[in-house]
Amino acid sequence: MTGIAIDSVSMVFTLPGGGEVHALNNVSLDIKEGELVSVLGPSGCGKTTLLNIVAGFLAPTSGEVRLNHHTVTGPGSERGMVFQQGALFEWLTVEQNVAFGPNMAGKPKAETQEKVQHLLDTVGLSDFGEKPVYQLSGGMQQRVALARCLANDPDVILMDEPLGALDALTREKMQGLVLQLWKETGKTIILITHSVEEALFLGEKLIVMAPRPGRIERVYELPFADLGMSKSPREIKAGADFVEKREEILSMIWEMEEEIMGQATG
Amino acid sequence: MTDKKQPSEAAIWLGLADNTFTRQKTVKFGDASAVNSGRFYSILIVCGLIALWVLSSRLGLVKEFYWPTIGSTFDRIGLLVTEGFRNVSLWEHIGISVYRVISGVVYGAIVGIPLGFAMGLSSTARGFFDPIVEFMRPIPPLALIPLIILWFGIDETAKIFLLFLASLFIMTIAARSGVSSVRISKVHAAYSLGASKMQILRHVILPNALPEIFTGLRTSMGVCWGTVVAAELVAADKGIGSMIMIAKNFLQTDTVVIGIIIIGVIGYAIEIFMRFLERWLIPWKGKG
Ligand SMILES: Nc1ncnc2c1ncn2[C@@H]1O[C@H](COP(=O)(O)OP(=O)(O)OP(=O)(O)O)[C@@H](O)[C@H]1O
Ligand SMILES: [Mg+2]
Numbered sequence: 001m002t003g004i005a006i007d008s009v010s011m012v013f014t015l016p017g018g019g020e021v022h023a024l025n026n027v028s029l030d031i032k033e034g035e036l037v038s039v040l041g042p043s044g045c046g047k048t049t050l051l052n053i054v055a056g057f058l059a060p061t062s063g064e065v066r067l068n069h070h071t072v073t074g075p076g077s078e079r080g081m082v083f084q085q086g087a088l089f090e091w092l093t094v095e096q097n098v099a100f101g102p103n104m105a106g107k108p109k110a111e112t113q114e115k116v117q118h119l120l121d122t123v124g125l126s127d128f129g130e131k132p133v134y135q136l137s138g139g140m141q142q143r144v145a146l147a148r149c150l151a152n153d154p155d156v157i158l159m160d161e162p163l164g165a166l167d168a169l170t171r172e173k174m175q176g177l178v179l180q181l182w183k184e185t186g187k188t189i190i191l192i193t194h195s196v197e198e199a200l201f202l203g204e205k206l207i208v209m210a211p212r213p214g215r216i217e218r219v220y221e222l223p224f225a226d227l228g229m230s231k232s233p234r235e236i237k238a239g240a241d242f243v244e245k246r247e248e249i250l251s252m253i254w255e256m257e258e259e260i261m262g263q264a265t266g
Numbered sequence: 267m268t269d270k271k272q273p274s275e276a277a278i279w280l281g282l283a284d285n286t287f288t289r290q291k292t293v294k295f296g297d298a299s300a301v302n303s304g305r306f307y308s309i310l311i312v313c314g315l316i317a318l319w320v321l322s323s324r325l326g327l328v329k330e331f332y333w334p335t336i337g338s339t340f341d342r343i344g345l346l347v348t349e350g351f352r353n354v355s356l357w358e359h360i361g362i363s364v365y366r367v368i369s370g371v372v373y374g375a376i377v378g379i380p381l382g383f384a385m386g387l388s389s390t391a392r393g394f395f396d397p398i399v400e401f402m403r404p405i406p407p408l409a410l411i412p413l414i415i416l417w418f419g420i421d422e423t424a425k426i427f428l429l430f431l432a433s434l435f436i437m438t439i440a441a442r443s444g445v446s447s448v449r450i451s452k453v454h455a456a457y458s459l460g461a462s463k464m465q466i467l468r469h470v471i472l473p474n475a476l477p478e479i480f481t482g483l484r485t486s487m488g489v490c491w492g493t494v495v496a497a498e499l500v501a502a503d504k505g506i507g508s509m510i511m512i513a514k515n516f517l518q519t520d521t522v523v524i525g526i527i528i529i530g531v532i533g534y535a536i537e538i539f540m541r542f543l544e545r546w547l548i549p550w551k552g553k554g
Contacts, residue, residue, distance in 0.1 A: 074457075075457040076458075077458065080458055081454060083451045083454075086452075086554065087451040090550040091474075091550045104459060105460055134550060149458075152459050154458075
């Protein structure tokens with residue numbers, strides 16, 4: 001059982017000048033094993049901070065995160081990360097990047113090699129194994145990042161705007177890939193995104209966060225990710241209930257943004 | 267289509283006409299990549315200088331004491347190549363200078379790289395060495411020569427120690443900045459992939475710092491080359507700098523000029539060689 005329990009987590013950053021930023025205020029959330037949770041919210045509402053706490057890179061000011069009933073105190077290989085961009089090792093080839101985790105753990109070479117080939121096949125990069133990563137396009141690089149994370153077979157995958165730097169078409173294709181990998185592997189996934197459509201399409205659960213202080217505003221249970229394998233993505237995204245949810249959430253985030261602007265100017 | 271006349275291949279090669287790349291640009295002033303090579307003028311100036319030298323040699327415009335004639339210079343080159351200078355062959359003079367530079371840079375790298383890593387990774391090391399490194403950084407190595415002569419005399423150790431110091435601080439600073447330039451998401455990614463601290467050091471921080479370490483090596487090579495010549499001018503019986511100094515004492519202006527040309531050519535060759543090595547060893551430089 002690898003559920004994630006985020007238990008009354010608060011995060012206060014002390015600024016060098018003396019001020020304080022309440023990046024997260026009393027955030028609680030239970031994520032079941034195998035769930036795909038997407039997180040939305042205006043810029044600066046603490047999404048990255050929350051993910052970094054779950055990943056174990058930041059210690060919360062109060063509260064705790066439990067993974068499998070153990071309190072998180074640091075990073076671990078059971079929680080894989082996929083970043084927006086620039087987290088691949090540019091001195092290694094595509095294959096070597098994907099094999100990084102198993103190699104660090106000292107897994108047998110032959111076994112790793114087989115696994116890497118299989119993963120590169122899955123993400124459609126089997127012809128690019130020998131290439132240095134900097135010769136790949138942005139979309140291909142994110143597929144390498146995904147494969148690198150999966151090669152380590154983590155229980156949980158944490159993604160911070162993994163598709164944020166991609167163009168619209170590549171992005172839709174990658175959404176399909178993420179959905180497919182999630183269905184196949186049954187991993188628990190937290191996915192941060194700025195795209196309402198993406199959050200709705202991929203998430204079983206959608207968390208909308210609000211800023212100042214960063215908190216969870218609403219939680220939606222969504223049916224779309226389960227439809228994802230049977231219907232085409234465009235069909236789902238054009239469906240009446242999808243559009244309705246999208247507009248509802250968009251206007252909610254717009255309201256938050258206006259509130260921020262109002263505070264800033266008024 | 268306007269019927270514009272195509273410039274000839276020769277004009278493009280000489281940098282007098284726009285090539286296919288610069289021709290596409292409408293805005294040229296302020297765009298450095300749109301400036302043509304102007305190779306014609308390079309050839310012109312080199313030929314002009316040589317012609318001037320030939321002319322002044324023929325007409326005896328400048329006293330040999332100030333600047334050698336072209337004829338005597340070539341004679342002297344022949345003599346230097348076959349017989350050497352003051353019982354030491356020309357290759358030995360060049361070789362010993364190059365050897366000193368390489369030793370200095372290697373020792374500087376062996377000590378400086380771990381030191382820079384330690385300073386980038388541990389607050390104890392940073393606190394300990396920061397005052398020393400920051401104090402030594404702006405001091406030109408030549409200013410240390412008198413002290414080093416007092417300590418070590420003028421033997422080989424003294425020279426290599428001076429060059430070691432010259433490269434040490436460059437290498438330390440390069441390694442330190444290489445360490446601190448690592449993007450935190452790479453380190454985080456590696457930790458999440460289960461890497462240990464030592465593995466992060468070996469497989470993430472080191473390769474990430476290599477481009478800056480290499481730039482440091484290139485800089486130290488250049489600085490040490492300049493320093494070795496100056497150090498040999500002050501005190502040495504062998505080496506390209508000492509050759510110039512001794513030749514001056516015997517009023518052999520031609521040898522002095524040849525020495526200067528050799529220094530320039532070798533300095534340039536070192537730079538080209540290092541750039542080649544860099545492209546070969548660190549192809550990922552600037553691609554992060
Ligand atoms: N190290 C830090 N020191 C001080 N303040 C910080 C630090 N990290 C984040 N913050 C602040 O905490 C708040 C939340 O930041 P965070 O990066 O989590 O937002 P985000 O929701 O990920 O935003 P975005 O959508 O733009 O990525 C912001 O106001 C930010 O300025
Ligand atoms: Mg963020």
